Amino acid sequence: MRLPTKILLLITPMVIIPILTIGISAYRLIETSDIARAAAETASLAEQMQMRLRAAVGTAHANLELFAQSNLLYRYVSAEDDDVRYVLLQPSLLRQFTSYQQAYPEYFEIRLKNAHGEEEAWASTRGHASARTIQDDAFLERLRASPDPVLHAFSRDPRTGELILMIGKRLTFREPHLDPITAPLVDRGYLIMHVALASMIAQASAALRETTGYLITDGEGSVLFSGLLLEGHQTLDLEQFRPLLQSVMQGSAVSLQLAGQTMVAHGMELDEEFLLFAAYSMAGTHEASRLLGIQVILVTLAAVMVATGLLFAVLHYLLVGPLNRLSLAARAIGSGDLDHRIDIASKDEVGLLADTFRDMCGNLKDSNRQISFLAYHDSLTGLHNRSMFREFLMHAVAHARRNGERLALLFIDIDDFKKINDSVGHPVGDELLTRFADRLSDCLREEDFISRSNRARLGGDEFLVMLSGVKTPLDAGKVAERIAKPFEGPVRLADQEFLITASIGISVFPEDGADGDTLIRNADTAMYHAKRLGKGDYQFFSQELNAAVLERVQMEARLRPALERGEFVLHYQPQVDLRSGELVGLEALIRWDQPDIGLVPPNQFIPLAEETGLIVPLGLWVIETVCAQIADWRARGLTPVPVAFNVSAAQVNRPGLAEGIAAAMRAHHVGADMLELELTETAVLHAPDQAIATIAAVAELGLRISLDDFGTGYSSLSHLRRFAINQLKIDRSFVKDIGNDPDDAAIVSGVIALAQSLGLGVIAEGVEDEEQRSFLLGRGCELGQGYYFGRPEPASAIEKLLRRQQRASGDRFS
Numbered sequence: 160m161r162l163p164t165k166i167l168l169l170i171t172p173m174v175i176i177p178i179l180t181i182g183i184s185a186y187r188l189i190e191t192s193d194i195a196r197a198a199a200e201t202a203s204l205a206e207q208m209q210m211r212l213r214a215a216v217g218t219a220h221a222n223l224e225l226f227a228q229s230n231l232l233y234r235y236v237s238a239e240d241d242d243v244r245y246v247l248l249q250p251s252l253l254r255q256f257t258s259y260q261q262a263y264p265e266y267f268e269i270r271l272k273n274a275h276g277e278e279e280a281w282a283s284t285r286g287h288a289s290a291r292t293i294q295d296d297a298f299l300e301r302l303r304a305s306p307d308p309v310l311h312a313f314s315r316d317p318r319t320g321e322l323i324l325m326i327g328k329r330l331t332f333r334e335p336h337l338d339p340i341t342a343p344l345v346d347r348g349y350l351i352m353h354v355a356l357a358s359m360i361a362q363a364s365a366a367l368r369e370t371t372g373y374l375i376t377d378g379e380g381s382v383l384f385s386g387l388l389l390e391g392h393q394t395l396d397l398e399q400f401r402p403l404l405q406s407v408m409q410g411s412a413v414s415l416q417l418a419g420q421t422m423v424a425h426g427m428e429l430d431e432e433f434l435l436f437a438a439y440s441m442a443g444t445h446e447a448s449r450l451l452g453i454q455v456i457l458v459t460l461a462a463v464m465v466a467t468g469l470l471f472a473v474l475h476y477l478l479v480g481p482l483n484r485l486s487l488a489a490r491a492i493g494s495g496d497l498d499h500r501i502d503i504a505s506k507d508e509v510g511l512l513a514d515t516f517r518d519m520c521g522n523l524k525d526s527n528r529q530i531s532f533l534a535y536h537d538s539l540t541g542l543h544n545r546s547m548f549r550e551f552l553m554h555a556v557a558h559a560r561r562n563g564e565r566l567a568l569l570f571i572d573i574d575d576f577k578k579i580n581d582s583v584g585h586p587v588g589d590e591l592l593t594r595f596a597d598r599l600s601d602c603l604r605e606e607d608f609i610s611r612s613n614r615a616r617l618g619g620d621e622f623l624v625m626l627s628g629v630k631t632p633l634d635a636g637k638v639a640e641r642i643a644k645p646f647e648g649p650v651r652l653a654d655q656e657f658l659i660t661a662s663i664g665i666s667v668f669p670e671d672g673a674d675g676d677t678l679i680r681n682a683d684t685a686m687y688h689a690k691r692l693g694k695g696d697y698q699f700f701s702q703e704l705n706a707a708v709l710e711r712v713q714m715e716a717r718l719r720p721a722l723e724r725g726e727f728v729l730h731y732q733p734q735v736d737l738r739s740g741e742l743v744g745l746e747a748l749i750r751w752d753q754p755d756i757g758l759v760p761p762n763q764f765i766p767l768a769e770e771t772g773l774i775v776p777l778g779l780w781v782i783e784t785v786c787a788q789i790a791d792w793r794a795r796g797l798t799p800v801p802v803a804f805n806v807s808a809a810q811v812n813r814p815g816l817a818e819g820i821a822a823a824m825r826a827h828h829v830g831a832d833m834l835e836l837e838l839t840e841t842a843v844l845h846a847p848d849q850a851i852a853t854i855a856a857v858a859e860l861g862l863r864i865s866l867d868d869f870g871t872g873y874s875s876l877s878h879l880r881r882f883a884i885n886q887l888k889i890d891r892s893f894v895k896d897i898g899n900d901p902d903d904a905a906i907v908s909g910v911i912a913l914a915q916s917l918g919l920g921v922i923a924e925g926v927e928d929e930e931q932r933s934f935l936l937g938r939g940c941e942l943g944q945g946y947y948f949g950r951p952e953p954a955s956a957i958e959k960l961l962r963r964q965q966r967a968s969g970d971r972f973s
Contacts, residue, residue, distance in 0.1 A: 209429050211359050215265075216311055219326045219354050222263060223309065227328050227350050231255055232271075234585055235280075236330055236347035243584070249280055256282035268353035272299065274346045285318075295325075295351075302327045302349055316353070322360055327351035481509045488516055492523070537616040539589055540596035548615030548623055552675035555627055559668055567635035569624040570664040570682035571599075571642060574694040576620035579657055587652045591659070592620065594650070599624060602641040623679065632667050632699060639663045639697035660695035662686055671700045715767055717753060722777060726752050729784050730951035731802070733960065734922060734944040737936045742964050744835070746944060747785050747804045748951045749777070769807055778810045783823045785834070788954055790827040797961045803835035803865060811838065812849055817856035824860070831861030837888065839867045851882070858883035865922070869910060887914045891925025891945070898930045911938045 226232070235252050238244040256269045260282060271280040276299050302310045311326040328351075331344040414423055429435050481503050488501045498520075503513035537544050543551070552568070559566045573595060580588035599614055599622065613625040624642070629635050643663050649656035664685030672678040681700040689698040721727060727749055734744035751759040768774040785802050792799045810816050824831065836857055858864060865886040889910050897904045907923070914921040923935050926945030935943055949960070 208359065208435060212429055215324065215354065215356070215359065216326070219266070219311070219324060219352060220309055222259070222266075223326055223328050223350060223352060226259060226269075227330060229255065232330070232350070233332055235271075236273075237332060237334075247584075252280050253282055256280070260284050265355045265358075266352050267355050270295075270349075270351040270353075272349045272351065274348055276303075276349070279348060298325050298327065298351070299349060302329060302351075305329075313356075322356045324354040324356055325351065326354065481505070481513070485509070485512060485516060488513075492516070492520060540593055540616050542596055542622070543615040545615060545617050545623075548617075548625075549675055549679075551613075552625055552678070555625060556668055556673075556675055556678075559627070564627070565629045565631075566668045567626040567629045567632065567638075568666050568668075568678045568682045569626065569635065569639055569642070569697075570666075570679065570686045571622040571624065571661050572663075572686055572690070573620040574660045574662055574690070579652070583652050583655060591650070591652060592616070595620075595659070595661075596622070599642065603638065623682075629667070632665070632670075635665050635667065636697065636699070639665055643695055643697050662689040662694050663697035664689055664700060665697055666700040711767065714759075714764065715771060717755070718751075718764055718767060718771070718773060721751060721753070722773070722780060726754070727777070727780065728752055728953065729781065729788070730953055731957045732944055732951040733949040733957075734803070734942060735948045737926075737932055737941055737943050740948070742800055742960060743942065744801045744803060745957065746837070746951075747781060747802050749781055750951075765807075769809055772809065774807045774809050775813070778806055778816075779819045781805075782820055783826075786823040786827040786829045789829050789833050791954075792958065792961060795958065797958065798965055799833060799961065801833050801835050801863070803837050805837045805839075805867065808839075808850075811853045814849065814853065816853050817860060820857060820862070821860055835863040835865055835886075837865045837867040838882075854882050865920075884919060886920035886922060889921065889923040889940070894923050894925040894931055894935075894945075895927065897934050904934070907935070907940075908938050911935075911940050915939060 231248065231251055232255075235244060235248040238248060252271070256271075259269060260266050264284065267285055268283045269281065270278065273279050276296075298310075298312055298314070301312070308329045308331065309326070311324060314323055314325055315321065316323050327349055329346060330348045330350055332347050333344060426437070427435050484501065484503060501513050501516055503510055505513075536542065536547070555566055558564075573591070576588065576591070579591065596614075596616065603614075603624070613627070615623045617623060624638070626635050626638055643661050650659045651657075664682040664687070666672055666678045666682040666685060668678055671681045685698045685700040689696050692698065730748050730750050731745040732748060733742050734746060735741060736743050749761060749765075751761075751764050753759050765774070768777055781804050785804050789799045789802060806816065820834070820836075823829070824834070838854070854864065863885040864883055865888050866882075866884050867888045868890045869887045887910060889907055893903045893906050893910075895903075897907050911921050920942070921940050922942035922944065923931075923940050924944050926932055926935065926943040926947045928947055931945075932943065932947060952960075
């Protein structure tokens with residue numbers, strides 16, 4: 160039996176009959192009661208509509224946040240290449256929008272605008288093209304200026320006149336190529352949804368059927384929807400209501416005359432920009448007399464007194480008791496007891512409410528399971544994330560400490576993953592990460608772990624594996640060796656083949672750390688050491704390695720401001736004619752004069768500068784300083800010799816090198832015949848198109864180009880054909896033992912012969928004695944540099960050498 164029926168059966172004999180008895184006398188109280196009822200009904204309706212409106216806005220808000228977190232949307236707005244964005248990603252994005260609309264039909268239009276407000280993608284279920292309207296532009300400007308990332312507003316669809324909800328979110332992401340933690344957030348666009356409110360309007364129309372009419376306005380008084388009708392179904396002139404709208408909005412009822420009828424208007428605010436206004440006709444109501452009022456009060460009190468006792472007992476059994484149990488159930492659910500039993504089995508509204516509570520418990524359980532999984536697992540690979548792994552590692556360390564056991568931690572990083580990700584795209588990179596996570600399972604054996612929780616993905620291409628109960632560190636090394644070795648053959652990704660390897664760092668409890676965080680940090684340190692030693696291998700952590708890493712961090716901190724502080728200087732090493740001993744050139748060599756530790760050797764800071772990207776501004780400083788020094792020597796009346804300077808792979812692999820050299824030459828009036836660019840073989844090995852274009856641009860300036868350290872970098876004749884090389888430079892490692900090592904002597908002789916056959920110049924570095932000079936000269940090498948002729952010296956010392964040579968030259972011609 161329904162609850163209204165139960166209440167009716169109770170109320171009829173005890174309350175309705177006494178009220179009907181005095182109804183004839185109380186007819187003049189109708190006006191007062193109608194006004195109160197009208198206000199109460201309007202308030203009740205407003206509260207219901209307010210709840211529905213907030214639910215609609217809240218649901219749209221939550222779904223918009225969920226849509227904005229889409230990985231596909233992030234890749235779309237972050238894509239720099241138009242072909243990738245519009246050809247590869249846009250169709251998938253539109254399909255995703257369509258899937259949202261299928262799940263939520265009221266979201267009839269979804270728009271994506273870029274940071275400039277231009278349309279990027281849209282999906283509509285209305286079957287007509289999207290139209291840019293004044294409302295759209297105004298809403299977008301408000302969204303841009305809003306301090307909150309999400310904004311909603313109500314409007315009328317200019318195409319259909321329908322009341323709609325507009326809700327939008329400002330999309331802010333970090334730049335994908337910058338640091339994911341410190342990079343600033345950048346506006347990449349706006350996601351806007353149009354939500355139909357037709358169902359809510361229909362409910363309002365049905366609920367207000369007893370009123371004379373209603374209208375819905377925004378905060379400025381503009382009518383969004385109107386249902387105001389007079390008797391005879393004549394349309395009411397809305398202009399009569401606008402002067403009274405402000406007083407109605409203040410929550411007080413207002414009497415007014417409309418078409419000869421006395422109307423009582425009452426309005427309430429549904430939302431910040433959403434107002435409900437209702438009007439009631441008071442025809443036929445009269446002012447109640449004081450006597451009749453007293454009679455009504457007395458009769459009502461009598462009826463209430465008679466019915467109170469019985470009603471209390473019956474209602475407590477039928478209604479209050481079940482509601483109290485539902486209240487206790489709500490408290491239990493709120494405290495986390497989702498298994499609380501609700502023993503209400505009635506078929507009325509209370510029973511339906513109990514069923515709703517049970518369904519809510521089931522939904523919360525499912526949501527908690529999903530949230531728990533996402534909170535402790537990586538969504539891409541299904542492995543545990545850092546948070547869960549640290550908790551598991553903490554318990555494993557405590558267990559190992561109690562039982563006097565060892566455990567090992569493997570920090571794994573996929574080699575060259577960024578290059579793979581950049582070349583074939585993030586979706587294919589995600590596929591590689593998934594396959595690598597599966598491969599971890601294949602590489603691990605049952606004896607390597609105590610549960611499946613021993614693997615985790617930290618993020619990016621970094622993974623962790625914990626090995627429990629290892630007897631010796633060598634056991635961990637055997638597991639690492641299985642993981643670090645390449646996949647069985649090249650891995651095919653996006654129609655390209657890649658050789659996938661991993662670098663692994665190993666830390667062991669208790670030798671390398673007494674807690675989980677220390678073990679992770681030390682394994683990370685060992686992994687970077689493995690990468691520096693050549694990748695595709697593993698390294699154990701040691702205190703010496705930790706000290707080296709600390710020293711490296713300190714040096715990097717000193718290196719960053721060193722250029723601004725003027726701590727770098729150039730030394731110049733002579734290049735001479737092996738036959739005459741005449742100075743024919745100089746090589747500019749950079750030195751770091753660090754105030755705290757003195758001169759730092761280049762082999763300590765140059766690799767660090769290349770890794771941190773400081774090598775690019777440092778290289779431009781070298782070029783500028785060399786040109787300025789040549790100009791200074793000329794200003795002092797000297798005849799300078801050509802100066803060679805070194806460039807790194809980072810400089811030739813990005814645009815701007817040739818332009819920087821040309822600008823320095825123009826600024827100091829230095830000709831191309833006074834400069835020589837030296838490249839190492841590693842800088843041109845597997846050189847991308849940008850490097851080839853950069854070296855060609857330098858050659859067009861007229862500079863000589865020398866290939867440094869020739870013979871040490873997997874030399875190939877193809878390099879000599881692809882680049883405009885003028886000279887080969889024999890590495891010192893071959894020169895130092897040419898007197899007693901036949902192999903080195905043969906290599907040097909072969910390089911000289913190769914250069915001569917190709918019409919290239921050749922210079923040997925590292926010449927330290929007369930025997931080496933004579934050997935090189937005898938094989939046809941006419942130029943050399945090394946300590947035998949002079950060490951690298953400051954510019955002041957080179958100036959004296961230039962003056963001495965200039966005087967000697969003048970004496971020969973005098």
